[in-house]
Amino acid sequence: MRHIISVLMENEPGALSRVVGLFSQRNYNIDSLTVAPTEDQSLSRLTVTTSGDDARIEQITKHLNKIIDVVKLVDLTEGAHIERELMLIKVKAAGAQRAEVKRSVDIFRGQIVDVTSNVFTIQLTGTGDKLDAFITALGDNVVLEVARSGVSGISRGEKTLAL
Amino acid sequence: MDQLSGGEMLIRALHDEGVDIVFGYPGGAVLHIYDAIFNQDKVEHILVRHEQAATHAADGYARSTGKPGVVLVTSGPGATNAVTGIATAYMDSIPMIVISGQVESRMIGTDGFQETDMVGISRPIVKHSFMVQEVKDIPHIIKKAFHIATTGRPGPVVIDIPKDATDPKQKEKYEYPKDLKLRSYAVPDKGHTGQIKKAVDALLLAKRPMIYSGGGAIQDNASEQLINFTQKLGFPITNTLMGLGAYPASNKQFLGMLGMHGTYEANMAMHHCDVLLCVGARFDDRVTNSDTSKFCPDATILHIDIDPASISKTVTADVPIVGAVAAVLEEMNDQIDKSDKEVDKQALKVWWDQIGKWREKDSLKVRPSENGIIMPQEVVKAVFEITEGDAYVSSDVGQHQMFAAQYYGFDKPRRWINSGGLGTMGFGFPAAMGVQFAFPEAVSVCITGEGSFLMNQQEFATCMQYQLPIKIICLNNQALGMVKQWQDMQYGGRYSHSTYAESLPDFSKLAEAYGHVGIKIEKSDELYPKLEEAFALKDKLVFVDVQVDPNEHVYPMAVKGGAMKDMFLSKTERT
Numbered sequence: 001m002r003h004i005i006s007v008l009m010e011n012e013p014g015a016l017s018r019v020v021g022l023f024s025q026r027n028y029n030i031d032s033l034t035v036a037p038t039e040d041q042s043l044s045r046l047t048v049t050t051s052g053d054d055a056r057i058e059q060i061t062k063h064l065n066k067i068i069d070v071v072k073l074v075d076l077t078e079g080a081h082i083e084r085e086l087m088l089i090k091v092k093a094a095g096a097q098r099a100e101v102k103r104s105v106d107i108f109r110g111q112i113v114d115v116t117s118n119v120f121t122i123q124l125t126g127t128g129d130k131l132d133a134f135i136t137a138l139g140d141n142v143v144l145e146v147a148r149s150g151v152s153g154i155s156r157g158e159k160t161l162a163l
Numbered sequence: 164m165d166q167l168s169g170g171e172m173l174i175r176a177l178h179d180e181g182v183d184i185v186f187g188y189p190g191g192a193v194l195h196i197y198d199a200i201f202n203q204d205k206v207e208h209i210l211v212r213h214e215q216a217a218t219h220a221a222d223g224y225a226r227s228t229g230k231p232g233v234v235l236v237t238s239g240p241g242a243t244n245a246v247t248g249i250a251t252a253y254m255d256s257i258p259m260i261v262i263s264g265q266v267e268s269r270m271i272g273t274d275g276f277q278e279t280d281m282v283g284i285s286r287p288i289v290k291h292s293f294m295v296q297e298v299k300d301i302p303h304i305i306k307k308a309f310h311i312a313t314t315g316r317p318g319p320v321v322i323d324i325p326k327d328a329t330d331p332k333q334k335e336k337y338e339y340p341k342d343l344k345l346r347s348y349a350v351p352d353k354g355h356t357g358q359i360k361k362a363v364d365a366l367l368l369a370k371r372p373m374i375y376s377g378g379g380a381i382q383d384n385a386s387e388q389l390i391n392f393t394q395k396l397g398f399p400i401t402n403t404l405m406g407l408g409a410y411p412a413s414n415k416q417f418l419g420m421l422g423m424h425g426t427y428e429a430n431m432a433m434h435h436c437d438v439l440l441c442v443g444a445r446f447d448d449r450v451t452n453s454d455t456s457k458f459c460p461d462a463t464i465l466h467i468d469i470d471p472a473s474i475s476k477t478v479t480a481d482v483p484i485v486g487a488v489a490a491v492l493e494e495m496n497d498q499i500d501k502s503d504k505e506v507d508k509q510a511l512k513v514w515w516d517q518i519g520k521w522r523e524k525d526s527l528k529v530r531p532s533e534n535g536i537i538m539p540q541e542v543v544k545a546v547f548e549i550t551e552g553d554a555y556v557s558s559d560v561g562q563h564q565m566f567a568a569q570y571y572g573f574d575k576p577r578r579w580i581n582s583g584g585l586g587t588m589g590f591g592f593p594a595a596m597g598v599q600f601a602f603p604e605a606v607s608v609c610i611t612g613e614g615s616f617l618m619n620q621q622e623f624a625t626c627m628q629y630q631l632p633i634k635i636i637c638l639n640n641q642a643l644g645m646v647k648q649w650q651d652m653q654y655g656g657r658y659s660h661s662t663y664a665e666s667l668p669d670f671s672k673l674a675e676a677y678g679h680v681g682i683k684i685e686k687s688d689e690l691y692p693k694l695e696e697a698f699a700l701k702d703k704l705v706f707v708d709v710q711v712d713p714n715e716h717v718y719p720m721a722v723k724g725g726a727m728k729d730m731f732l733s734k735t736e737r738t
């Protein structure tokens with residue numbers, strides 16, 4: 001099963017490589033990874049999506065917790081949560097194609113953020129599934145380049161991942 | 164408050180941590196630190212002859228004393244030479260501090276002379292690591308490093324120091340921090356009382372109980388608690404290779420070591436038990452055999468470990484208890500005393516009768532030697548007798564190691580000094596040096612194989628410089644015996660690159676070349692007298708080259724892919 005694990009870690013050099021290293025060292029897979037500083041200067045938040053059965057996920061969270069730089073973590077998929085990913089996608093848009101692409105963008109509630117006579121650059125946020133669906137909807141031979149941020153997530157309600 | 168350079172701070176901080184000995188080897192990036200060492204006399208530095216030996220010596224010191232071992236190496240090749248020793252300590256959870264020099268900060272990333280990314284290289288084999296950014300951080304980093312290395316599940320910590328951070332020209336205020344705040348590091352202490360109660364209830368209901376204790380009981384100095392607990396219940400107990408000595412081998416409740424080369428009775432009792440209490444061990448594949456689905460099929464598994472990640476890693480625990488072994492056992496002892504239940508004496512008697520039958524197999528019986536050929540097991544037995552079972556015994560990796568573990572009955576913890584997890588050939592000799600530095604008056608024996616010994620033989624020179632009277636007992640079978648044994652058993656006796664009889668050195672002459680004593684033993688009737696002669700030379704390093712039967716195998720031996728009850732008992736007998 002797919003899991004989204006969010007990790008608060010010390011904003012120290014080397015912290016990220018310890019987390020990433022753990023995954024390769026123990027043969028755990030990383031489907032996506034995002035990391036950025038938080039409102040607290042001393043902490044950064046990393047979100048990793050991975051998959052495995054319960055025993056494997058338990059090992060992953062235990063080993064993450066063992067890393068000295070890791071302060072706290074949560075497996076968001078254990079409860080109600082919101083997940084989002086940002087995609088910037090460059091597509092062919094010339095002639096008759098322009099209107100059609102524009103329609104798809106509207107349906108998926110994306111935004112066209114840059115335009116040339118032949119190309120649209122579109123910004124879209126949503127779950128990974130939604131982004132995948134958009135790419136499929138565009139059809140073959142349209143997509144020129146895709147940049148996805150990886151999944152970021154937060155739990156619903158009053159629960160927080162903070163010190 | 165003193166004004167100190169980074170190099171001086173480092174040494175002062177080590178002293179403030181209670182360190183009195185450092186094993187190391189100099190080079191460009193650490194010359195400022197070496198100058199700081201020269202100018203003081205509180206911390207003694209031991210010059211080894213290879214950085215790997217520095218780490219193993221520090222490791223032997225740590226295993227025998229329980230205190231952290233400290234290593235100092237230069238950047239680049241100095242640091243990479245230390246890697247095997249760091250990995251060895253990591254696998255066996257040994258507290259160690261490795262200080263490595265680094266090129267100057269402004270040079271980092273330029274492929275400077277002797278630059279290597281030590282923090283990166285060592286990352287998967289350390290508990291934690293630090294890169295010093297500023298001189299003023301040094302005392303804090305040392306404080307944190309020792310705290311992390313020695314608490315919880317111990318392990319090695321690397322501190323990488325760029326050369327400019329130790330420059331004598333830059334002085335800063337030095338004050339050693341008293342307390343430490345590490346918000347992201349908490350050490351479990353006592354176990355959960357409810358879980359402990361569940362475990363005690365299961366133990367008191369058991370009909371065929373078994374205790375299996377490992378390195379964790381030694382690390383946590385929990386021998387006394389383990390003995391009280393085991394004797395209060397009257398249950399059988401086995402130790403892992405890492406756990407030997409935590410429970411006295413001479414006690415009748417001890418079934419010997421378990422696992423790949425464990426005794427018949429220990430492995431049979433494991434397989435047939437109905438409640439298994441694991442005390443600070445980690446269900447390693449050399450214990451469980453490779454297929455864990457066949458492991459202890461009838462047992463309820465109770466697991467005490469300080470590291471939550473060790474629990475249910477390879478074998479699922481029915482009752483996990485996260486906590487320090489000594490504290491948990493103490494609480495278990497209390498709860499047993501207070502419990503309204505009692506051990507099922509009737510069932511226990513039936514169980515001991517069964518174990519008695521397994522014991523009758525006498526799986527460690529030594530095949531009598533023929534034509535004066537010396538059996539390797541006899542050598543270990545002789546060393547045991549001559550040292551009255553009271554030596555510190557380090558070992559390397561191979562058949563000799565298993566013979567040492569099987570035949571030297573350890574009655575005390577921290578006496579058996581061995582690379583269990585990584586299985587590092589070359590570990591034994593430098594580790595014996597670390598032991599001898601820690602206990603100058605004690606008998607420090609290294610039971611080795613000629614293959615392993617050749618991997619760190621340069622330390623003969625260190626032993627001469629510091630007059631270390633180590634006794635090296637080399638079970639010389641003129642081959643990489645354990646490799647050969649596997650080739651006998653699994654590769655039709657094709658000895659691919661496991662023999663080299665024609666190119667072995669004359670070890671006693673080699674020892675003599677360094678100024679030590681060399682003794683060669685070739686016939687079984689010379690064994691006792693010559694060994695006695697060696698041990699009588701109290702202030703000398705003696706290398707005893709014992710020519711043993713080159714065809715002997717280690718038994719029992721687990722059948723690959725089987726359960727713990729599946730063992731070869733000799734070349735012709737299998738369970």
Ligand SMILES: Cc1ncc(C[n+]2csc(CCOP(=O)(O)OP(=O)(O)O)c2C)c(N)n1
Pocket residue numbers: 559560561562563564586587588589611612613614615616638640642643644645646
């Ligand atoms: C550094 C290292 N390289 C290779 C091995 C694999 N290995 C395990 S036992 C062994 C043979 C050891 O020979 P020796 O020291 O003579 O011991 P014996 O088995 O003959 O008693 C080898 C090569 C190892 N454990 N460590």
Ligand SMILES: [Mg+2]
Pocket residue numbers: 561612613614638639640641642643644
């Ligand atoms: Mg050999």
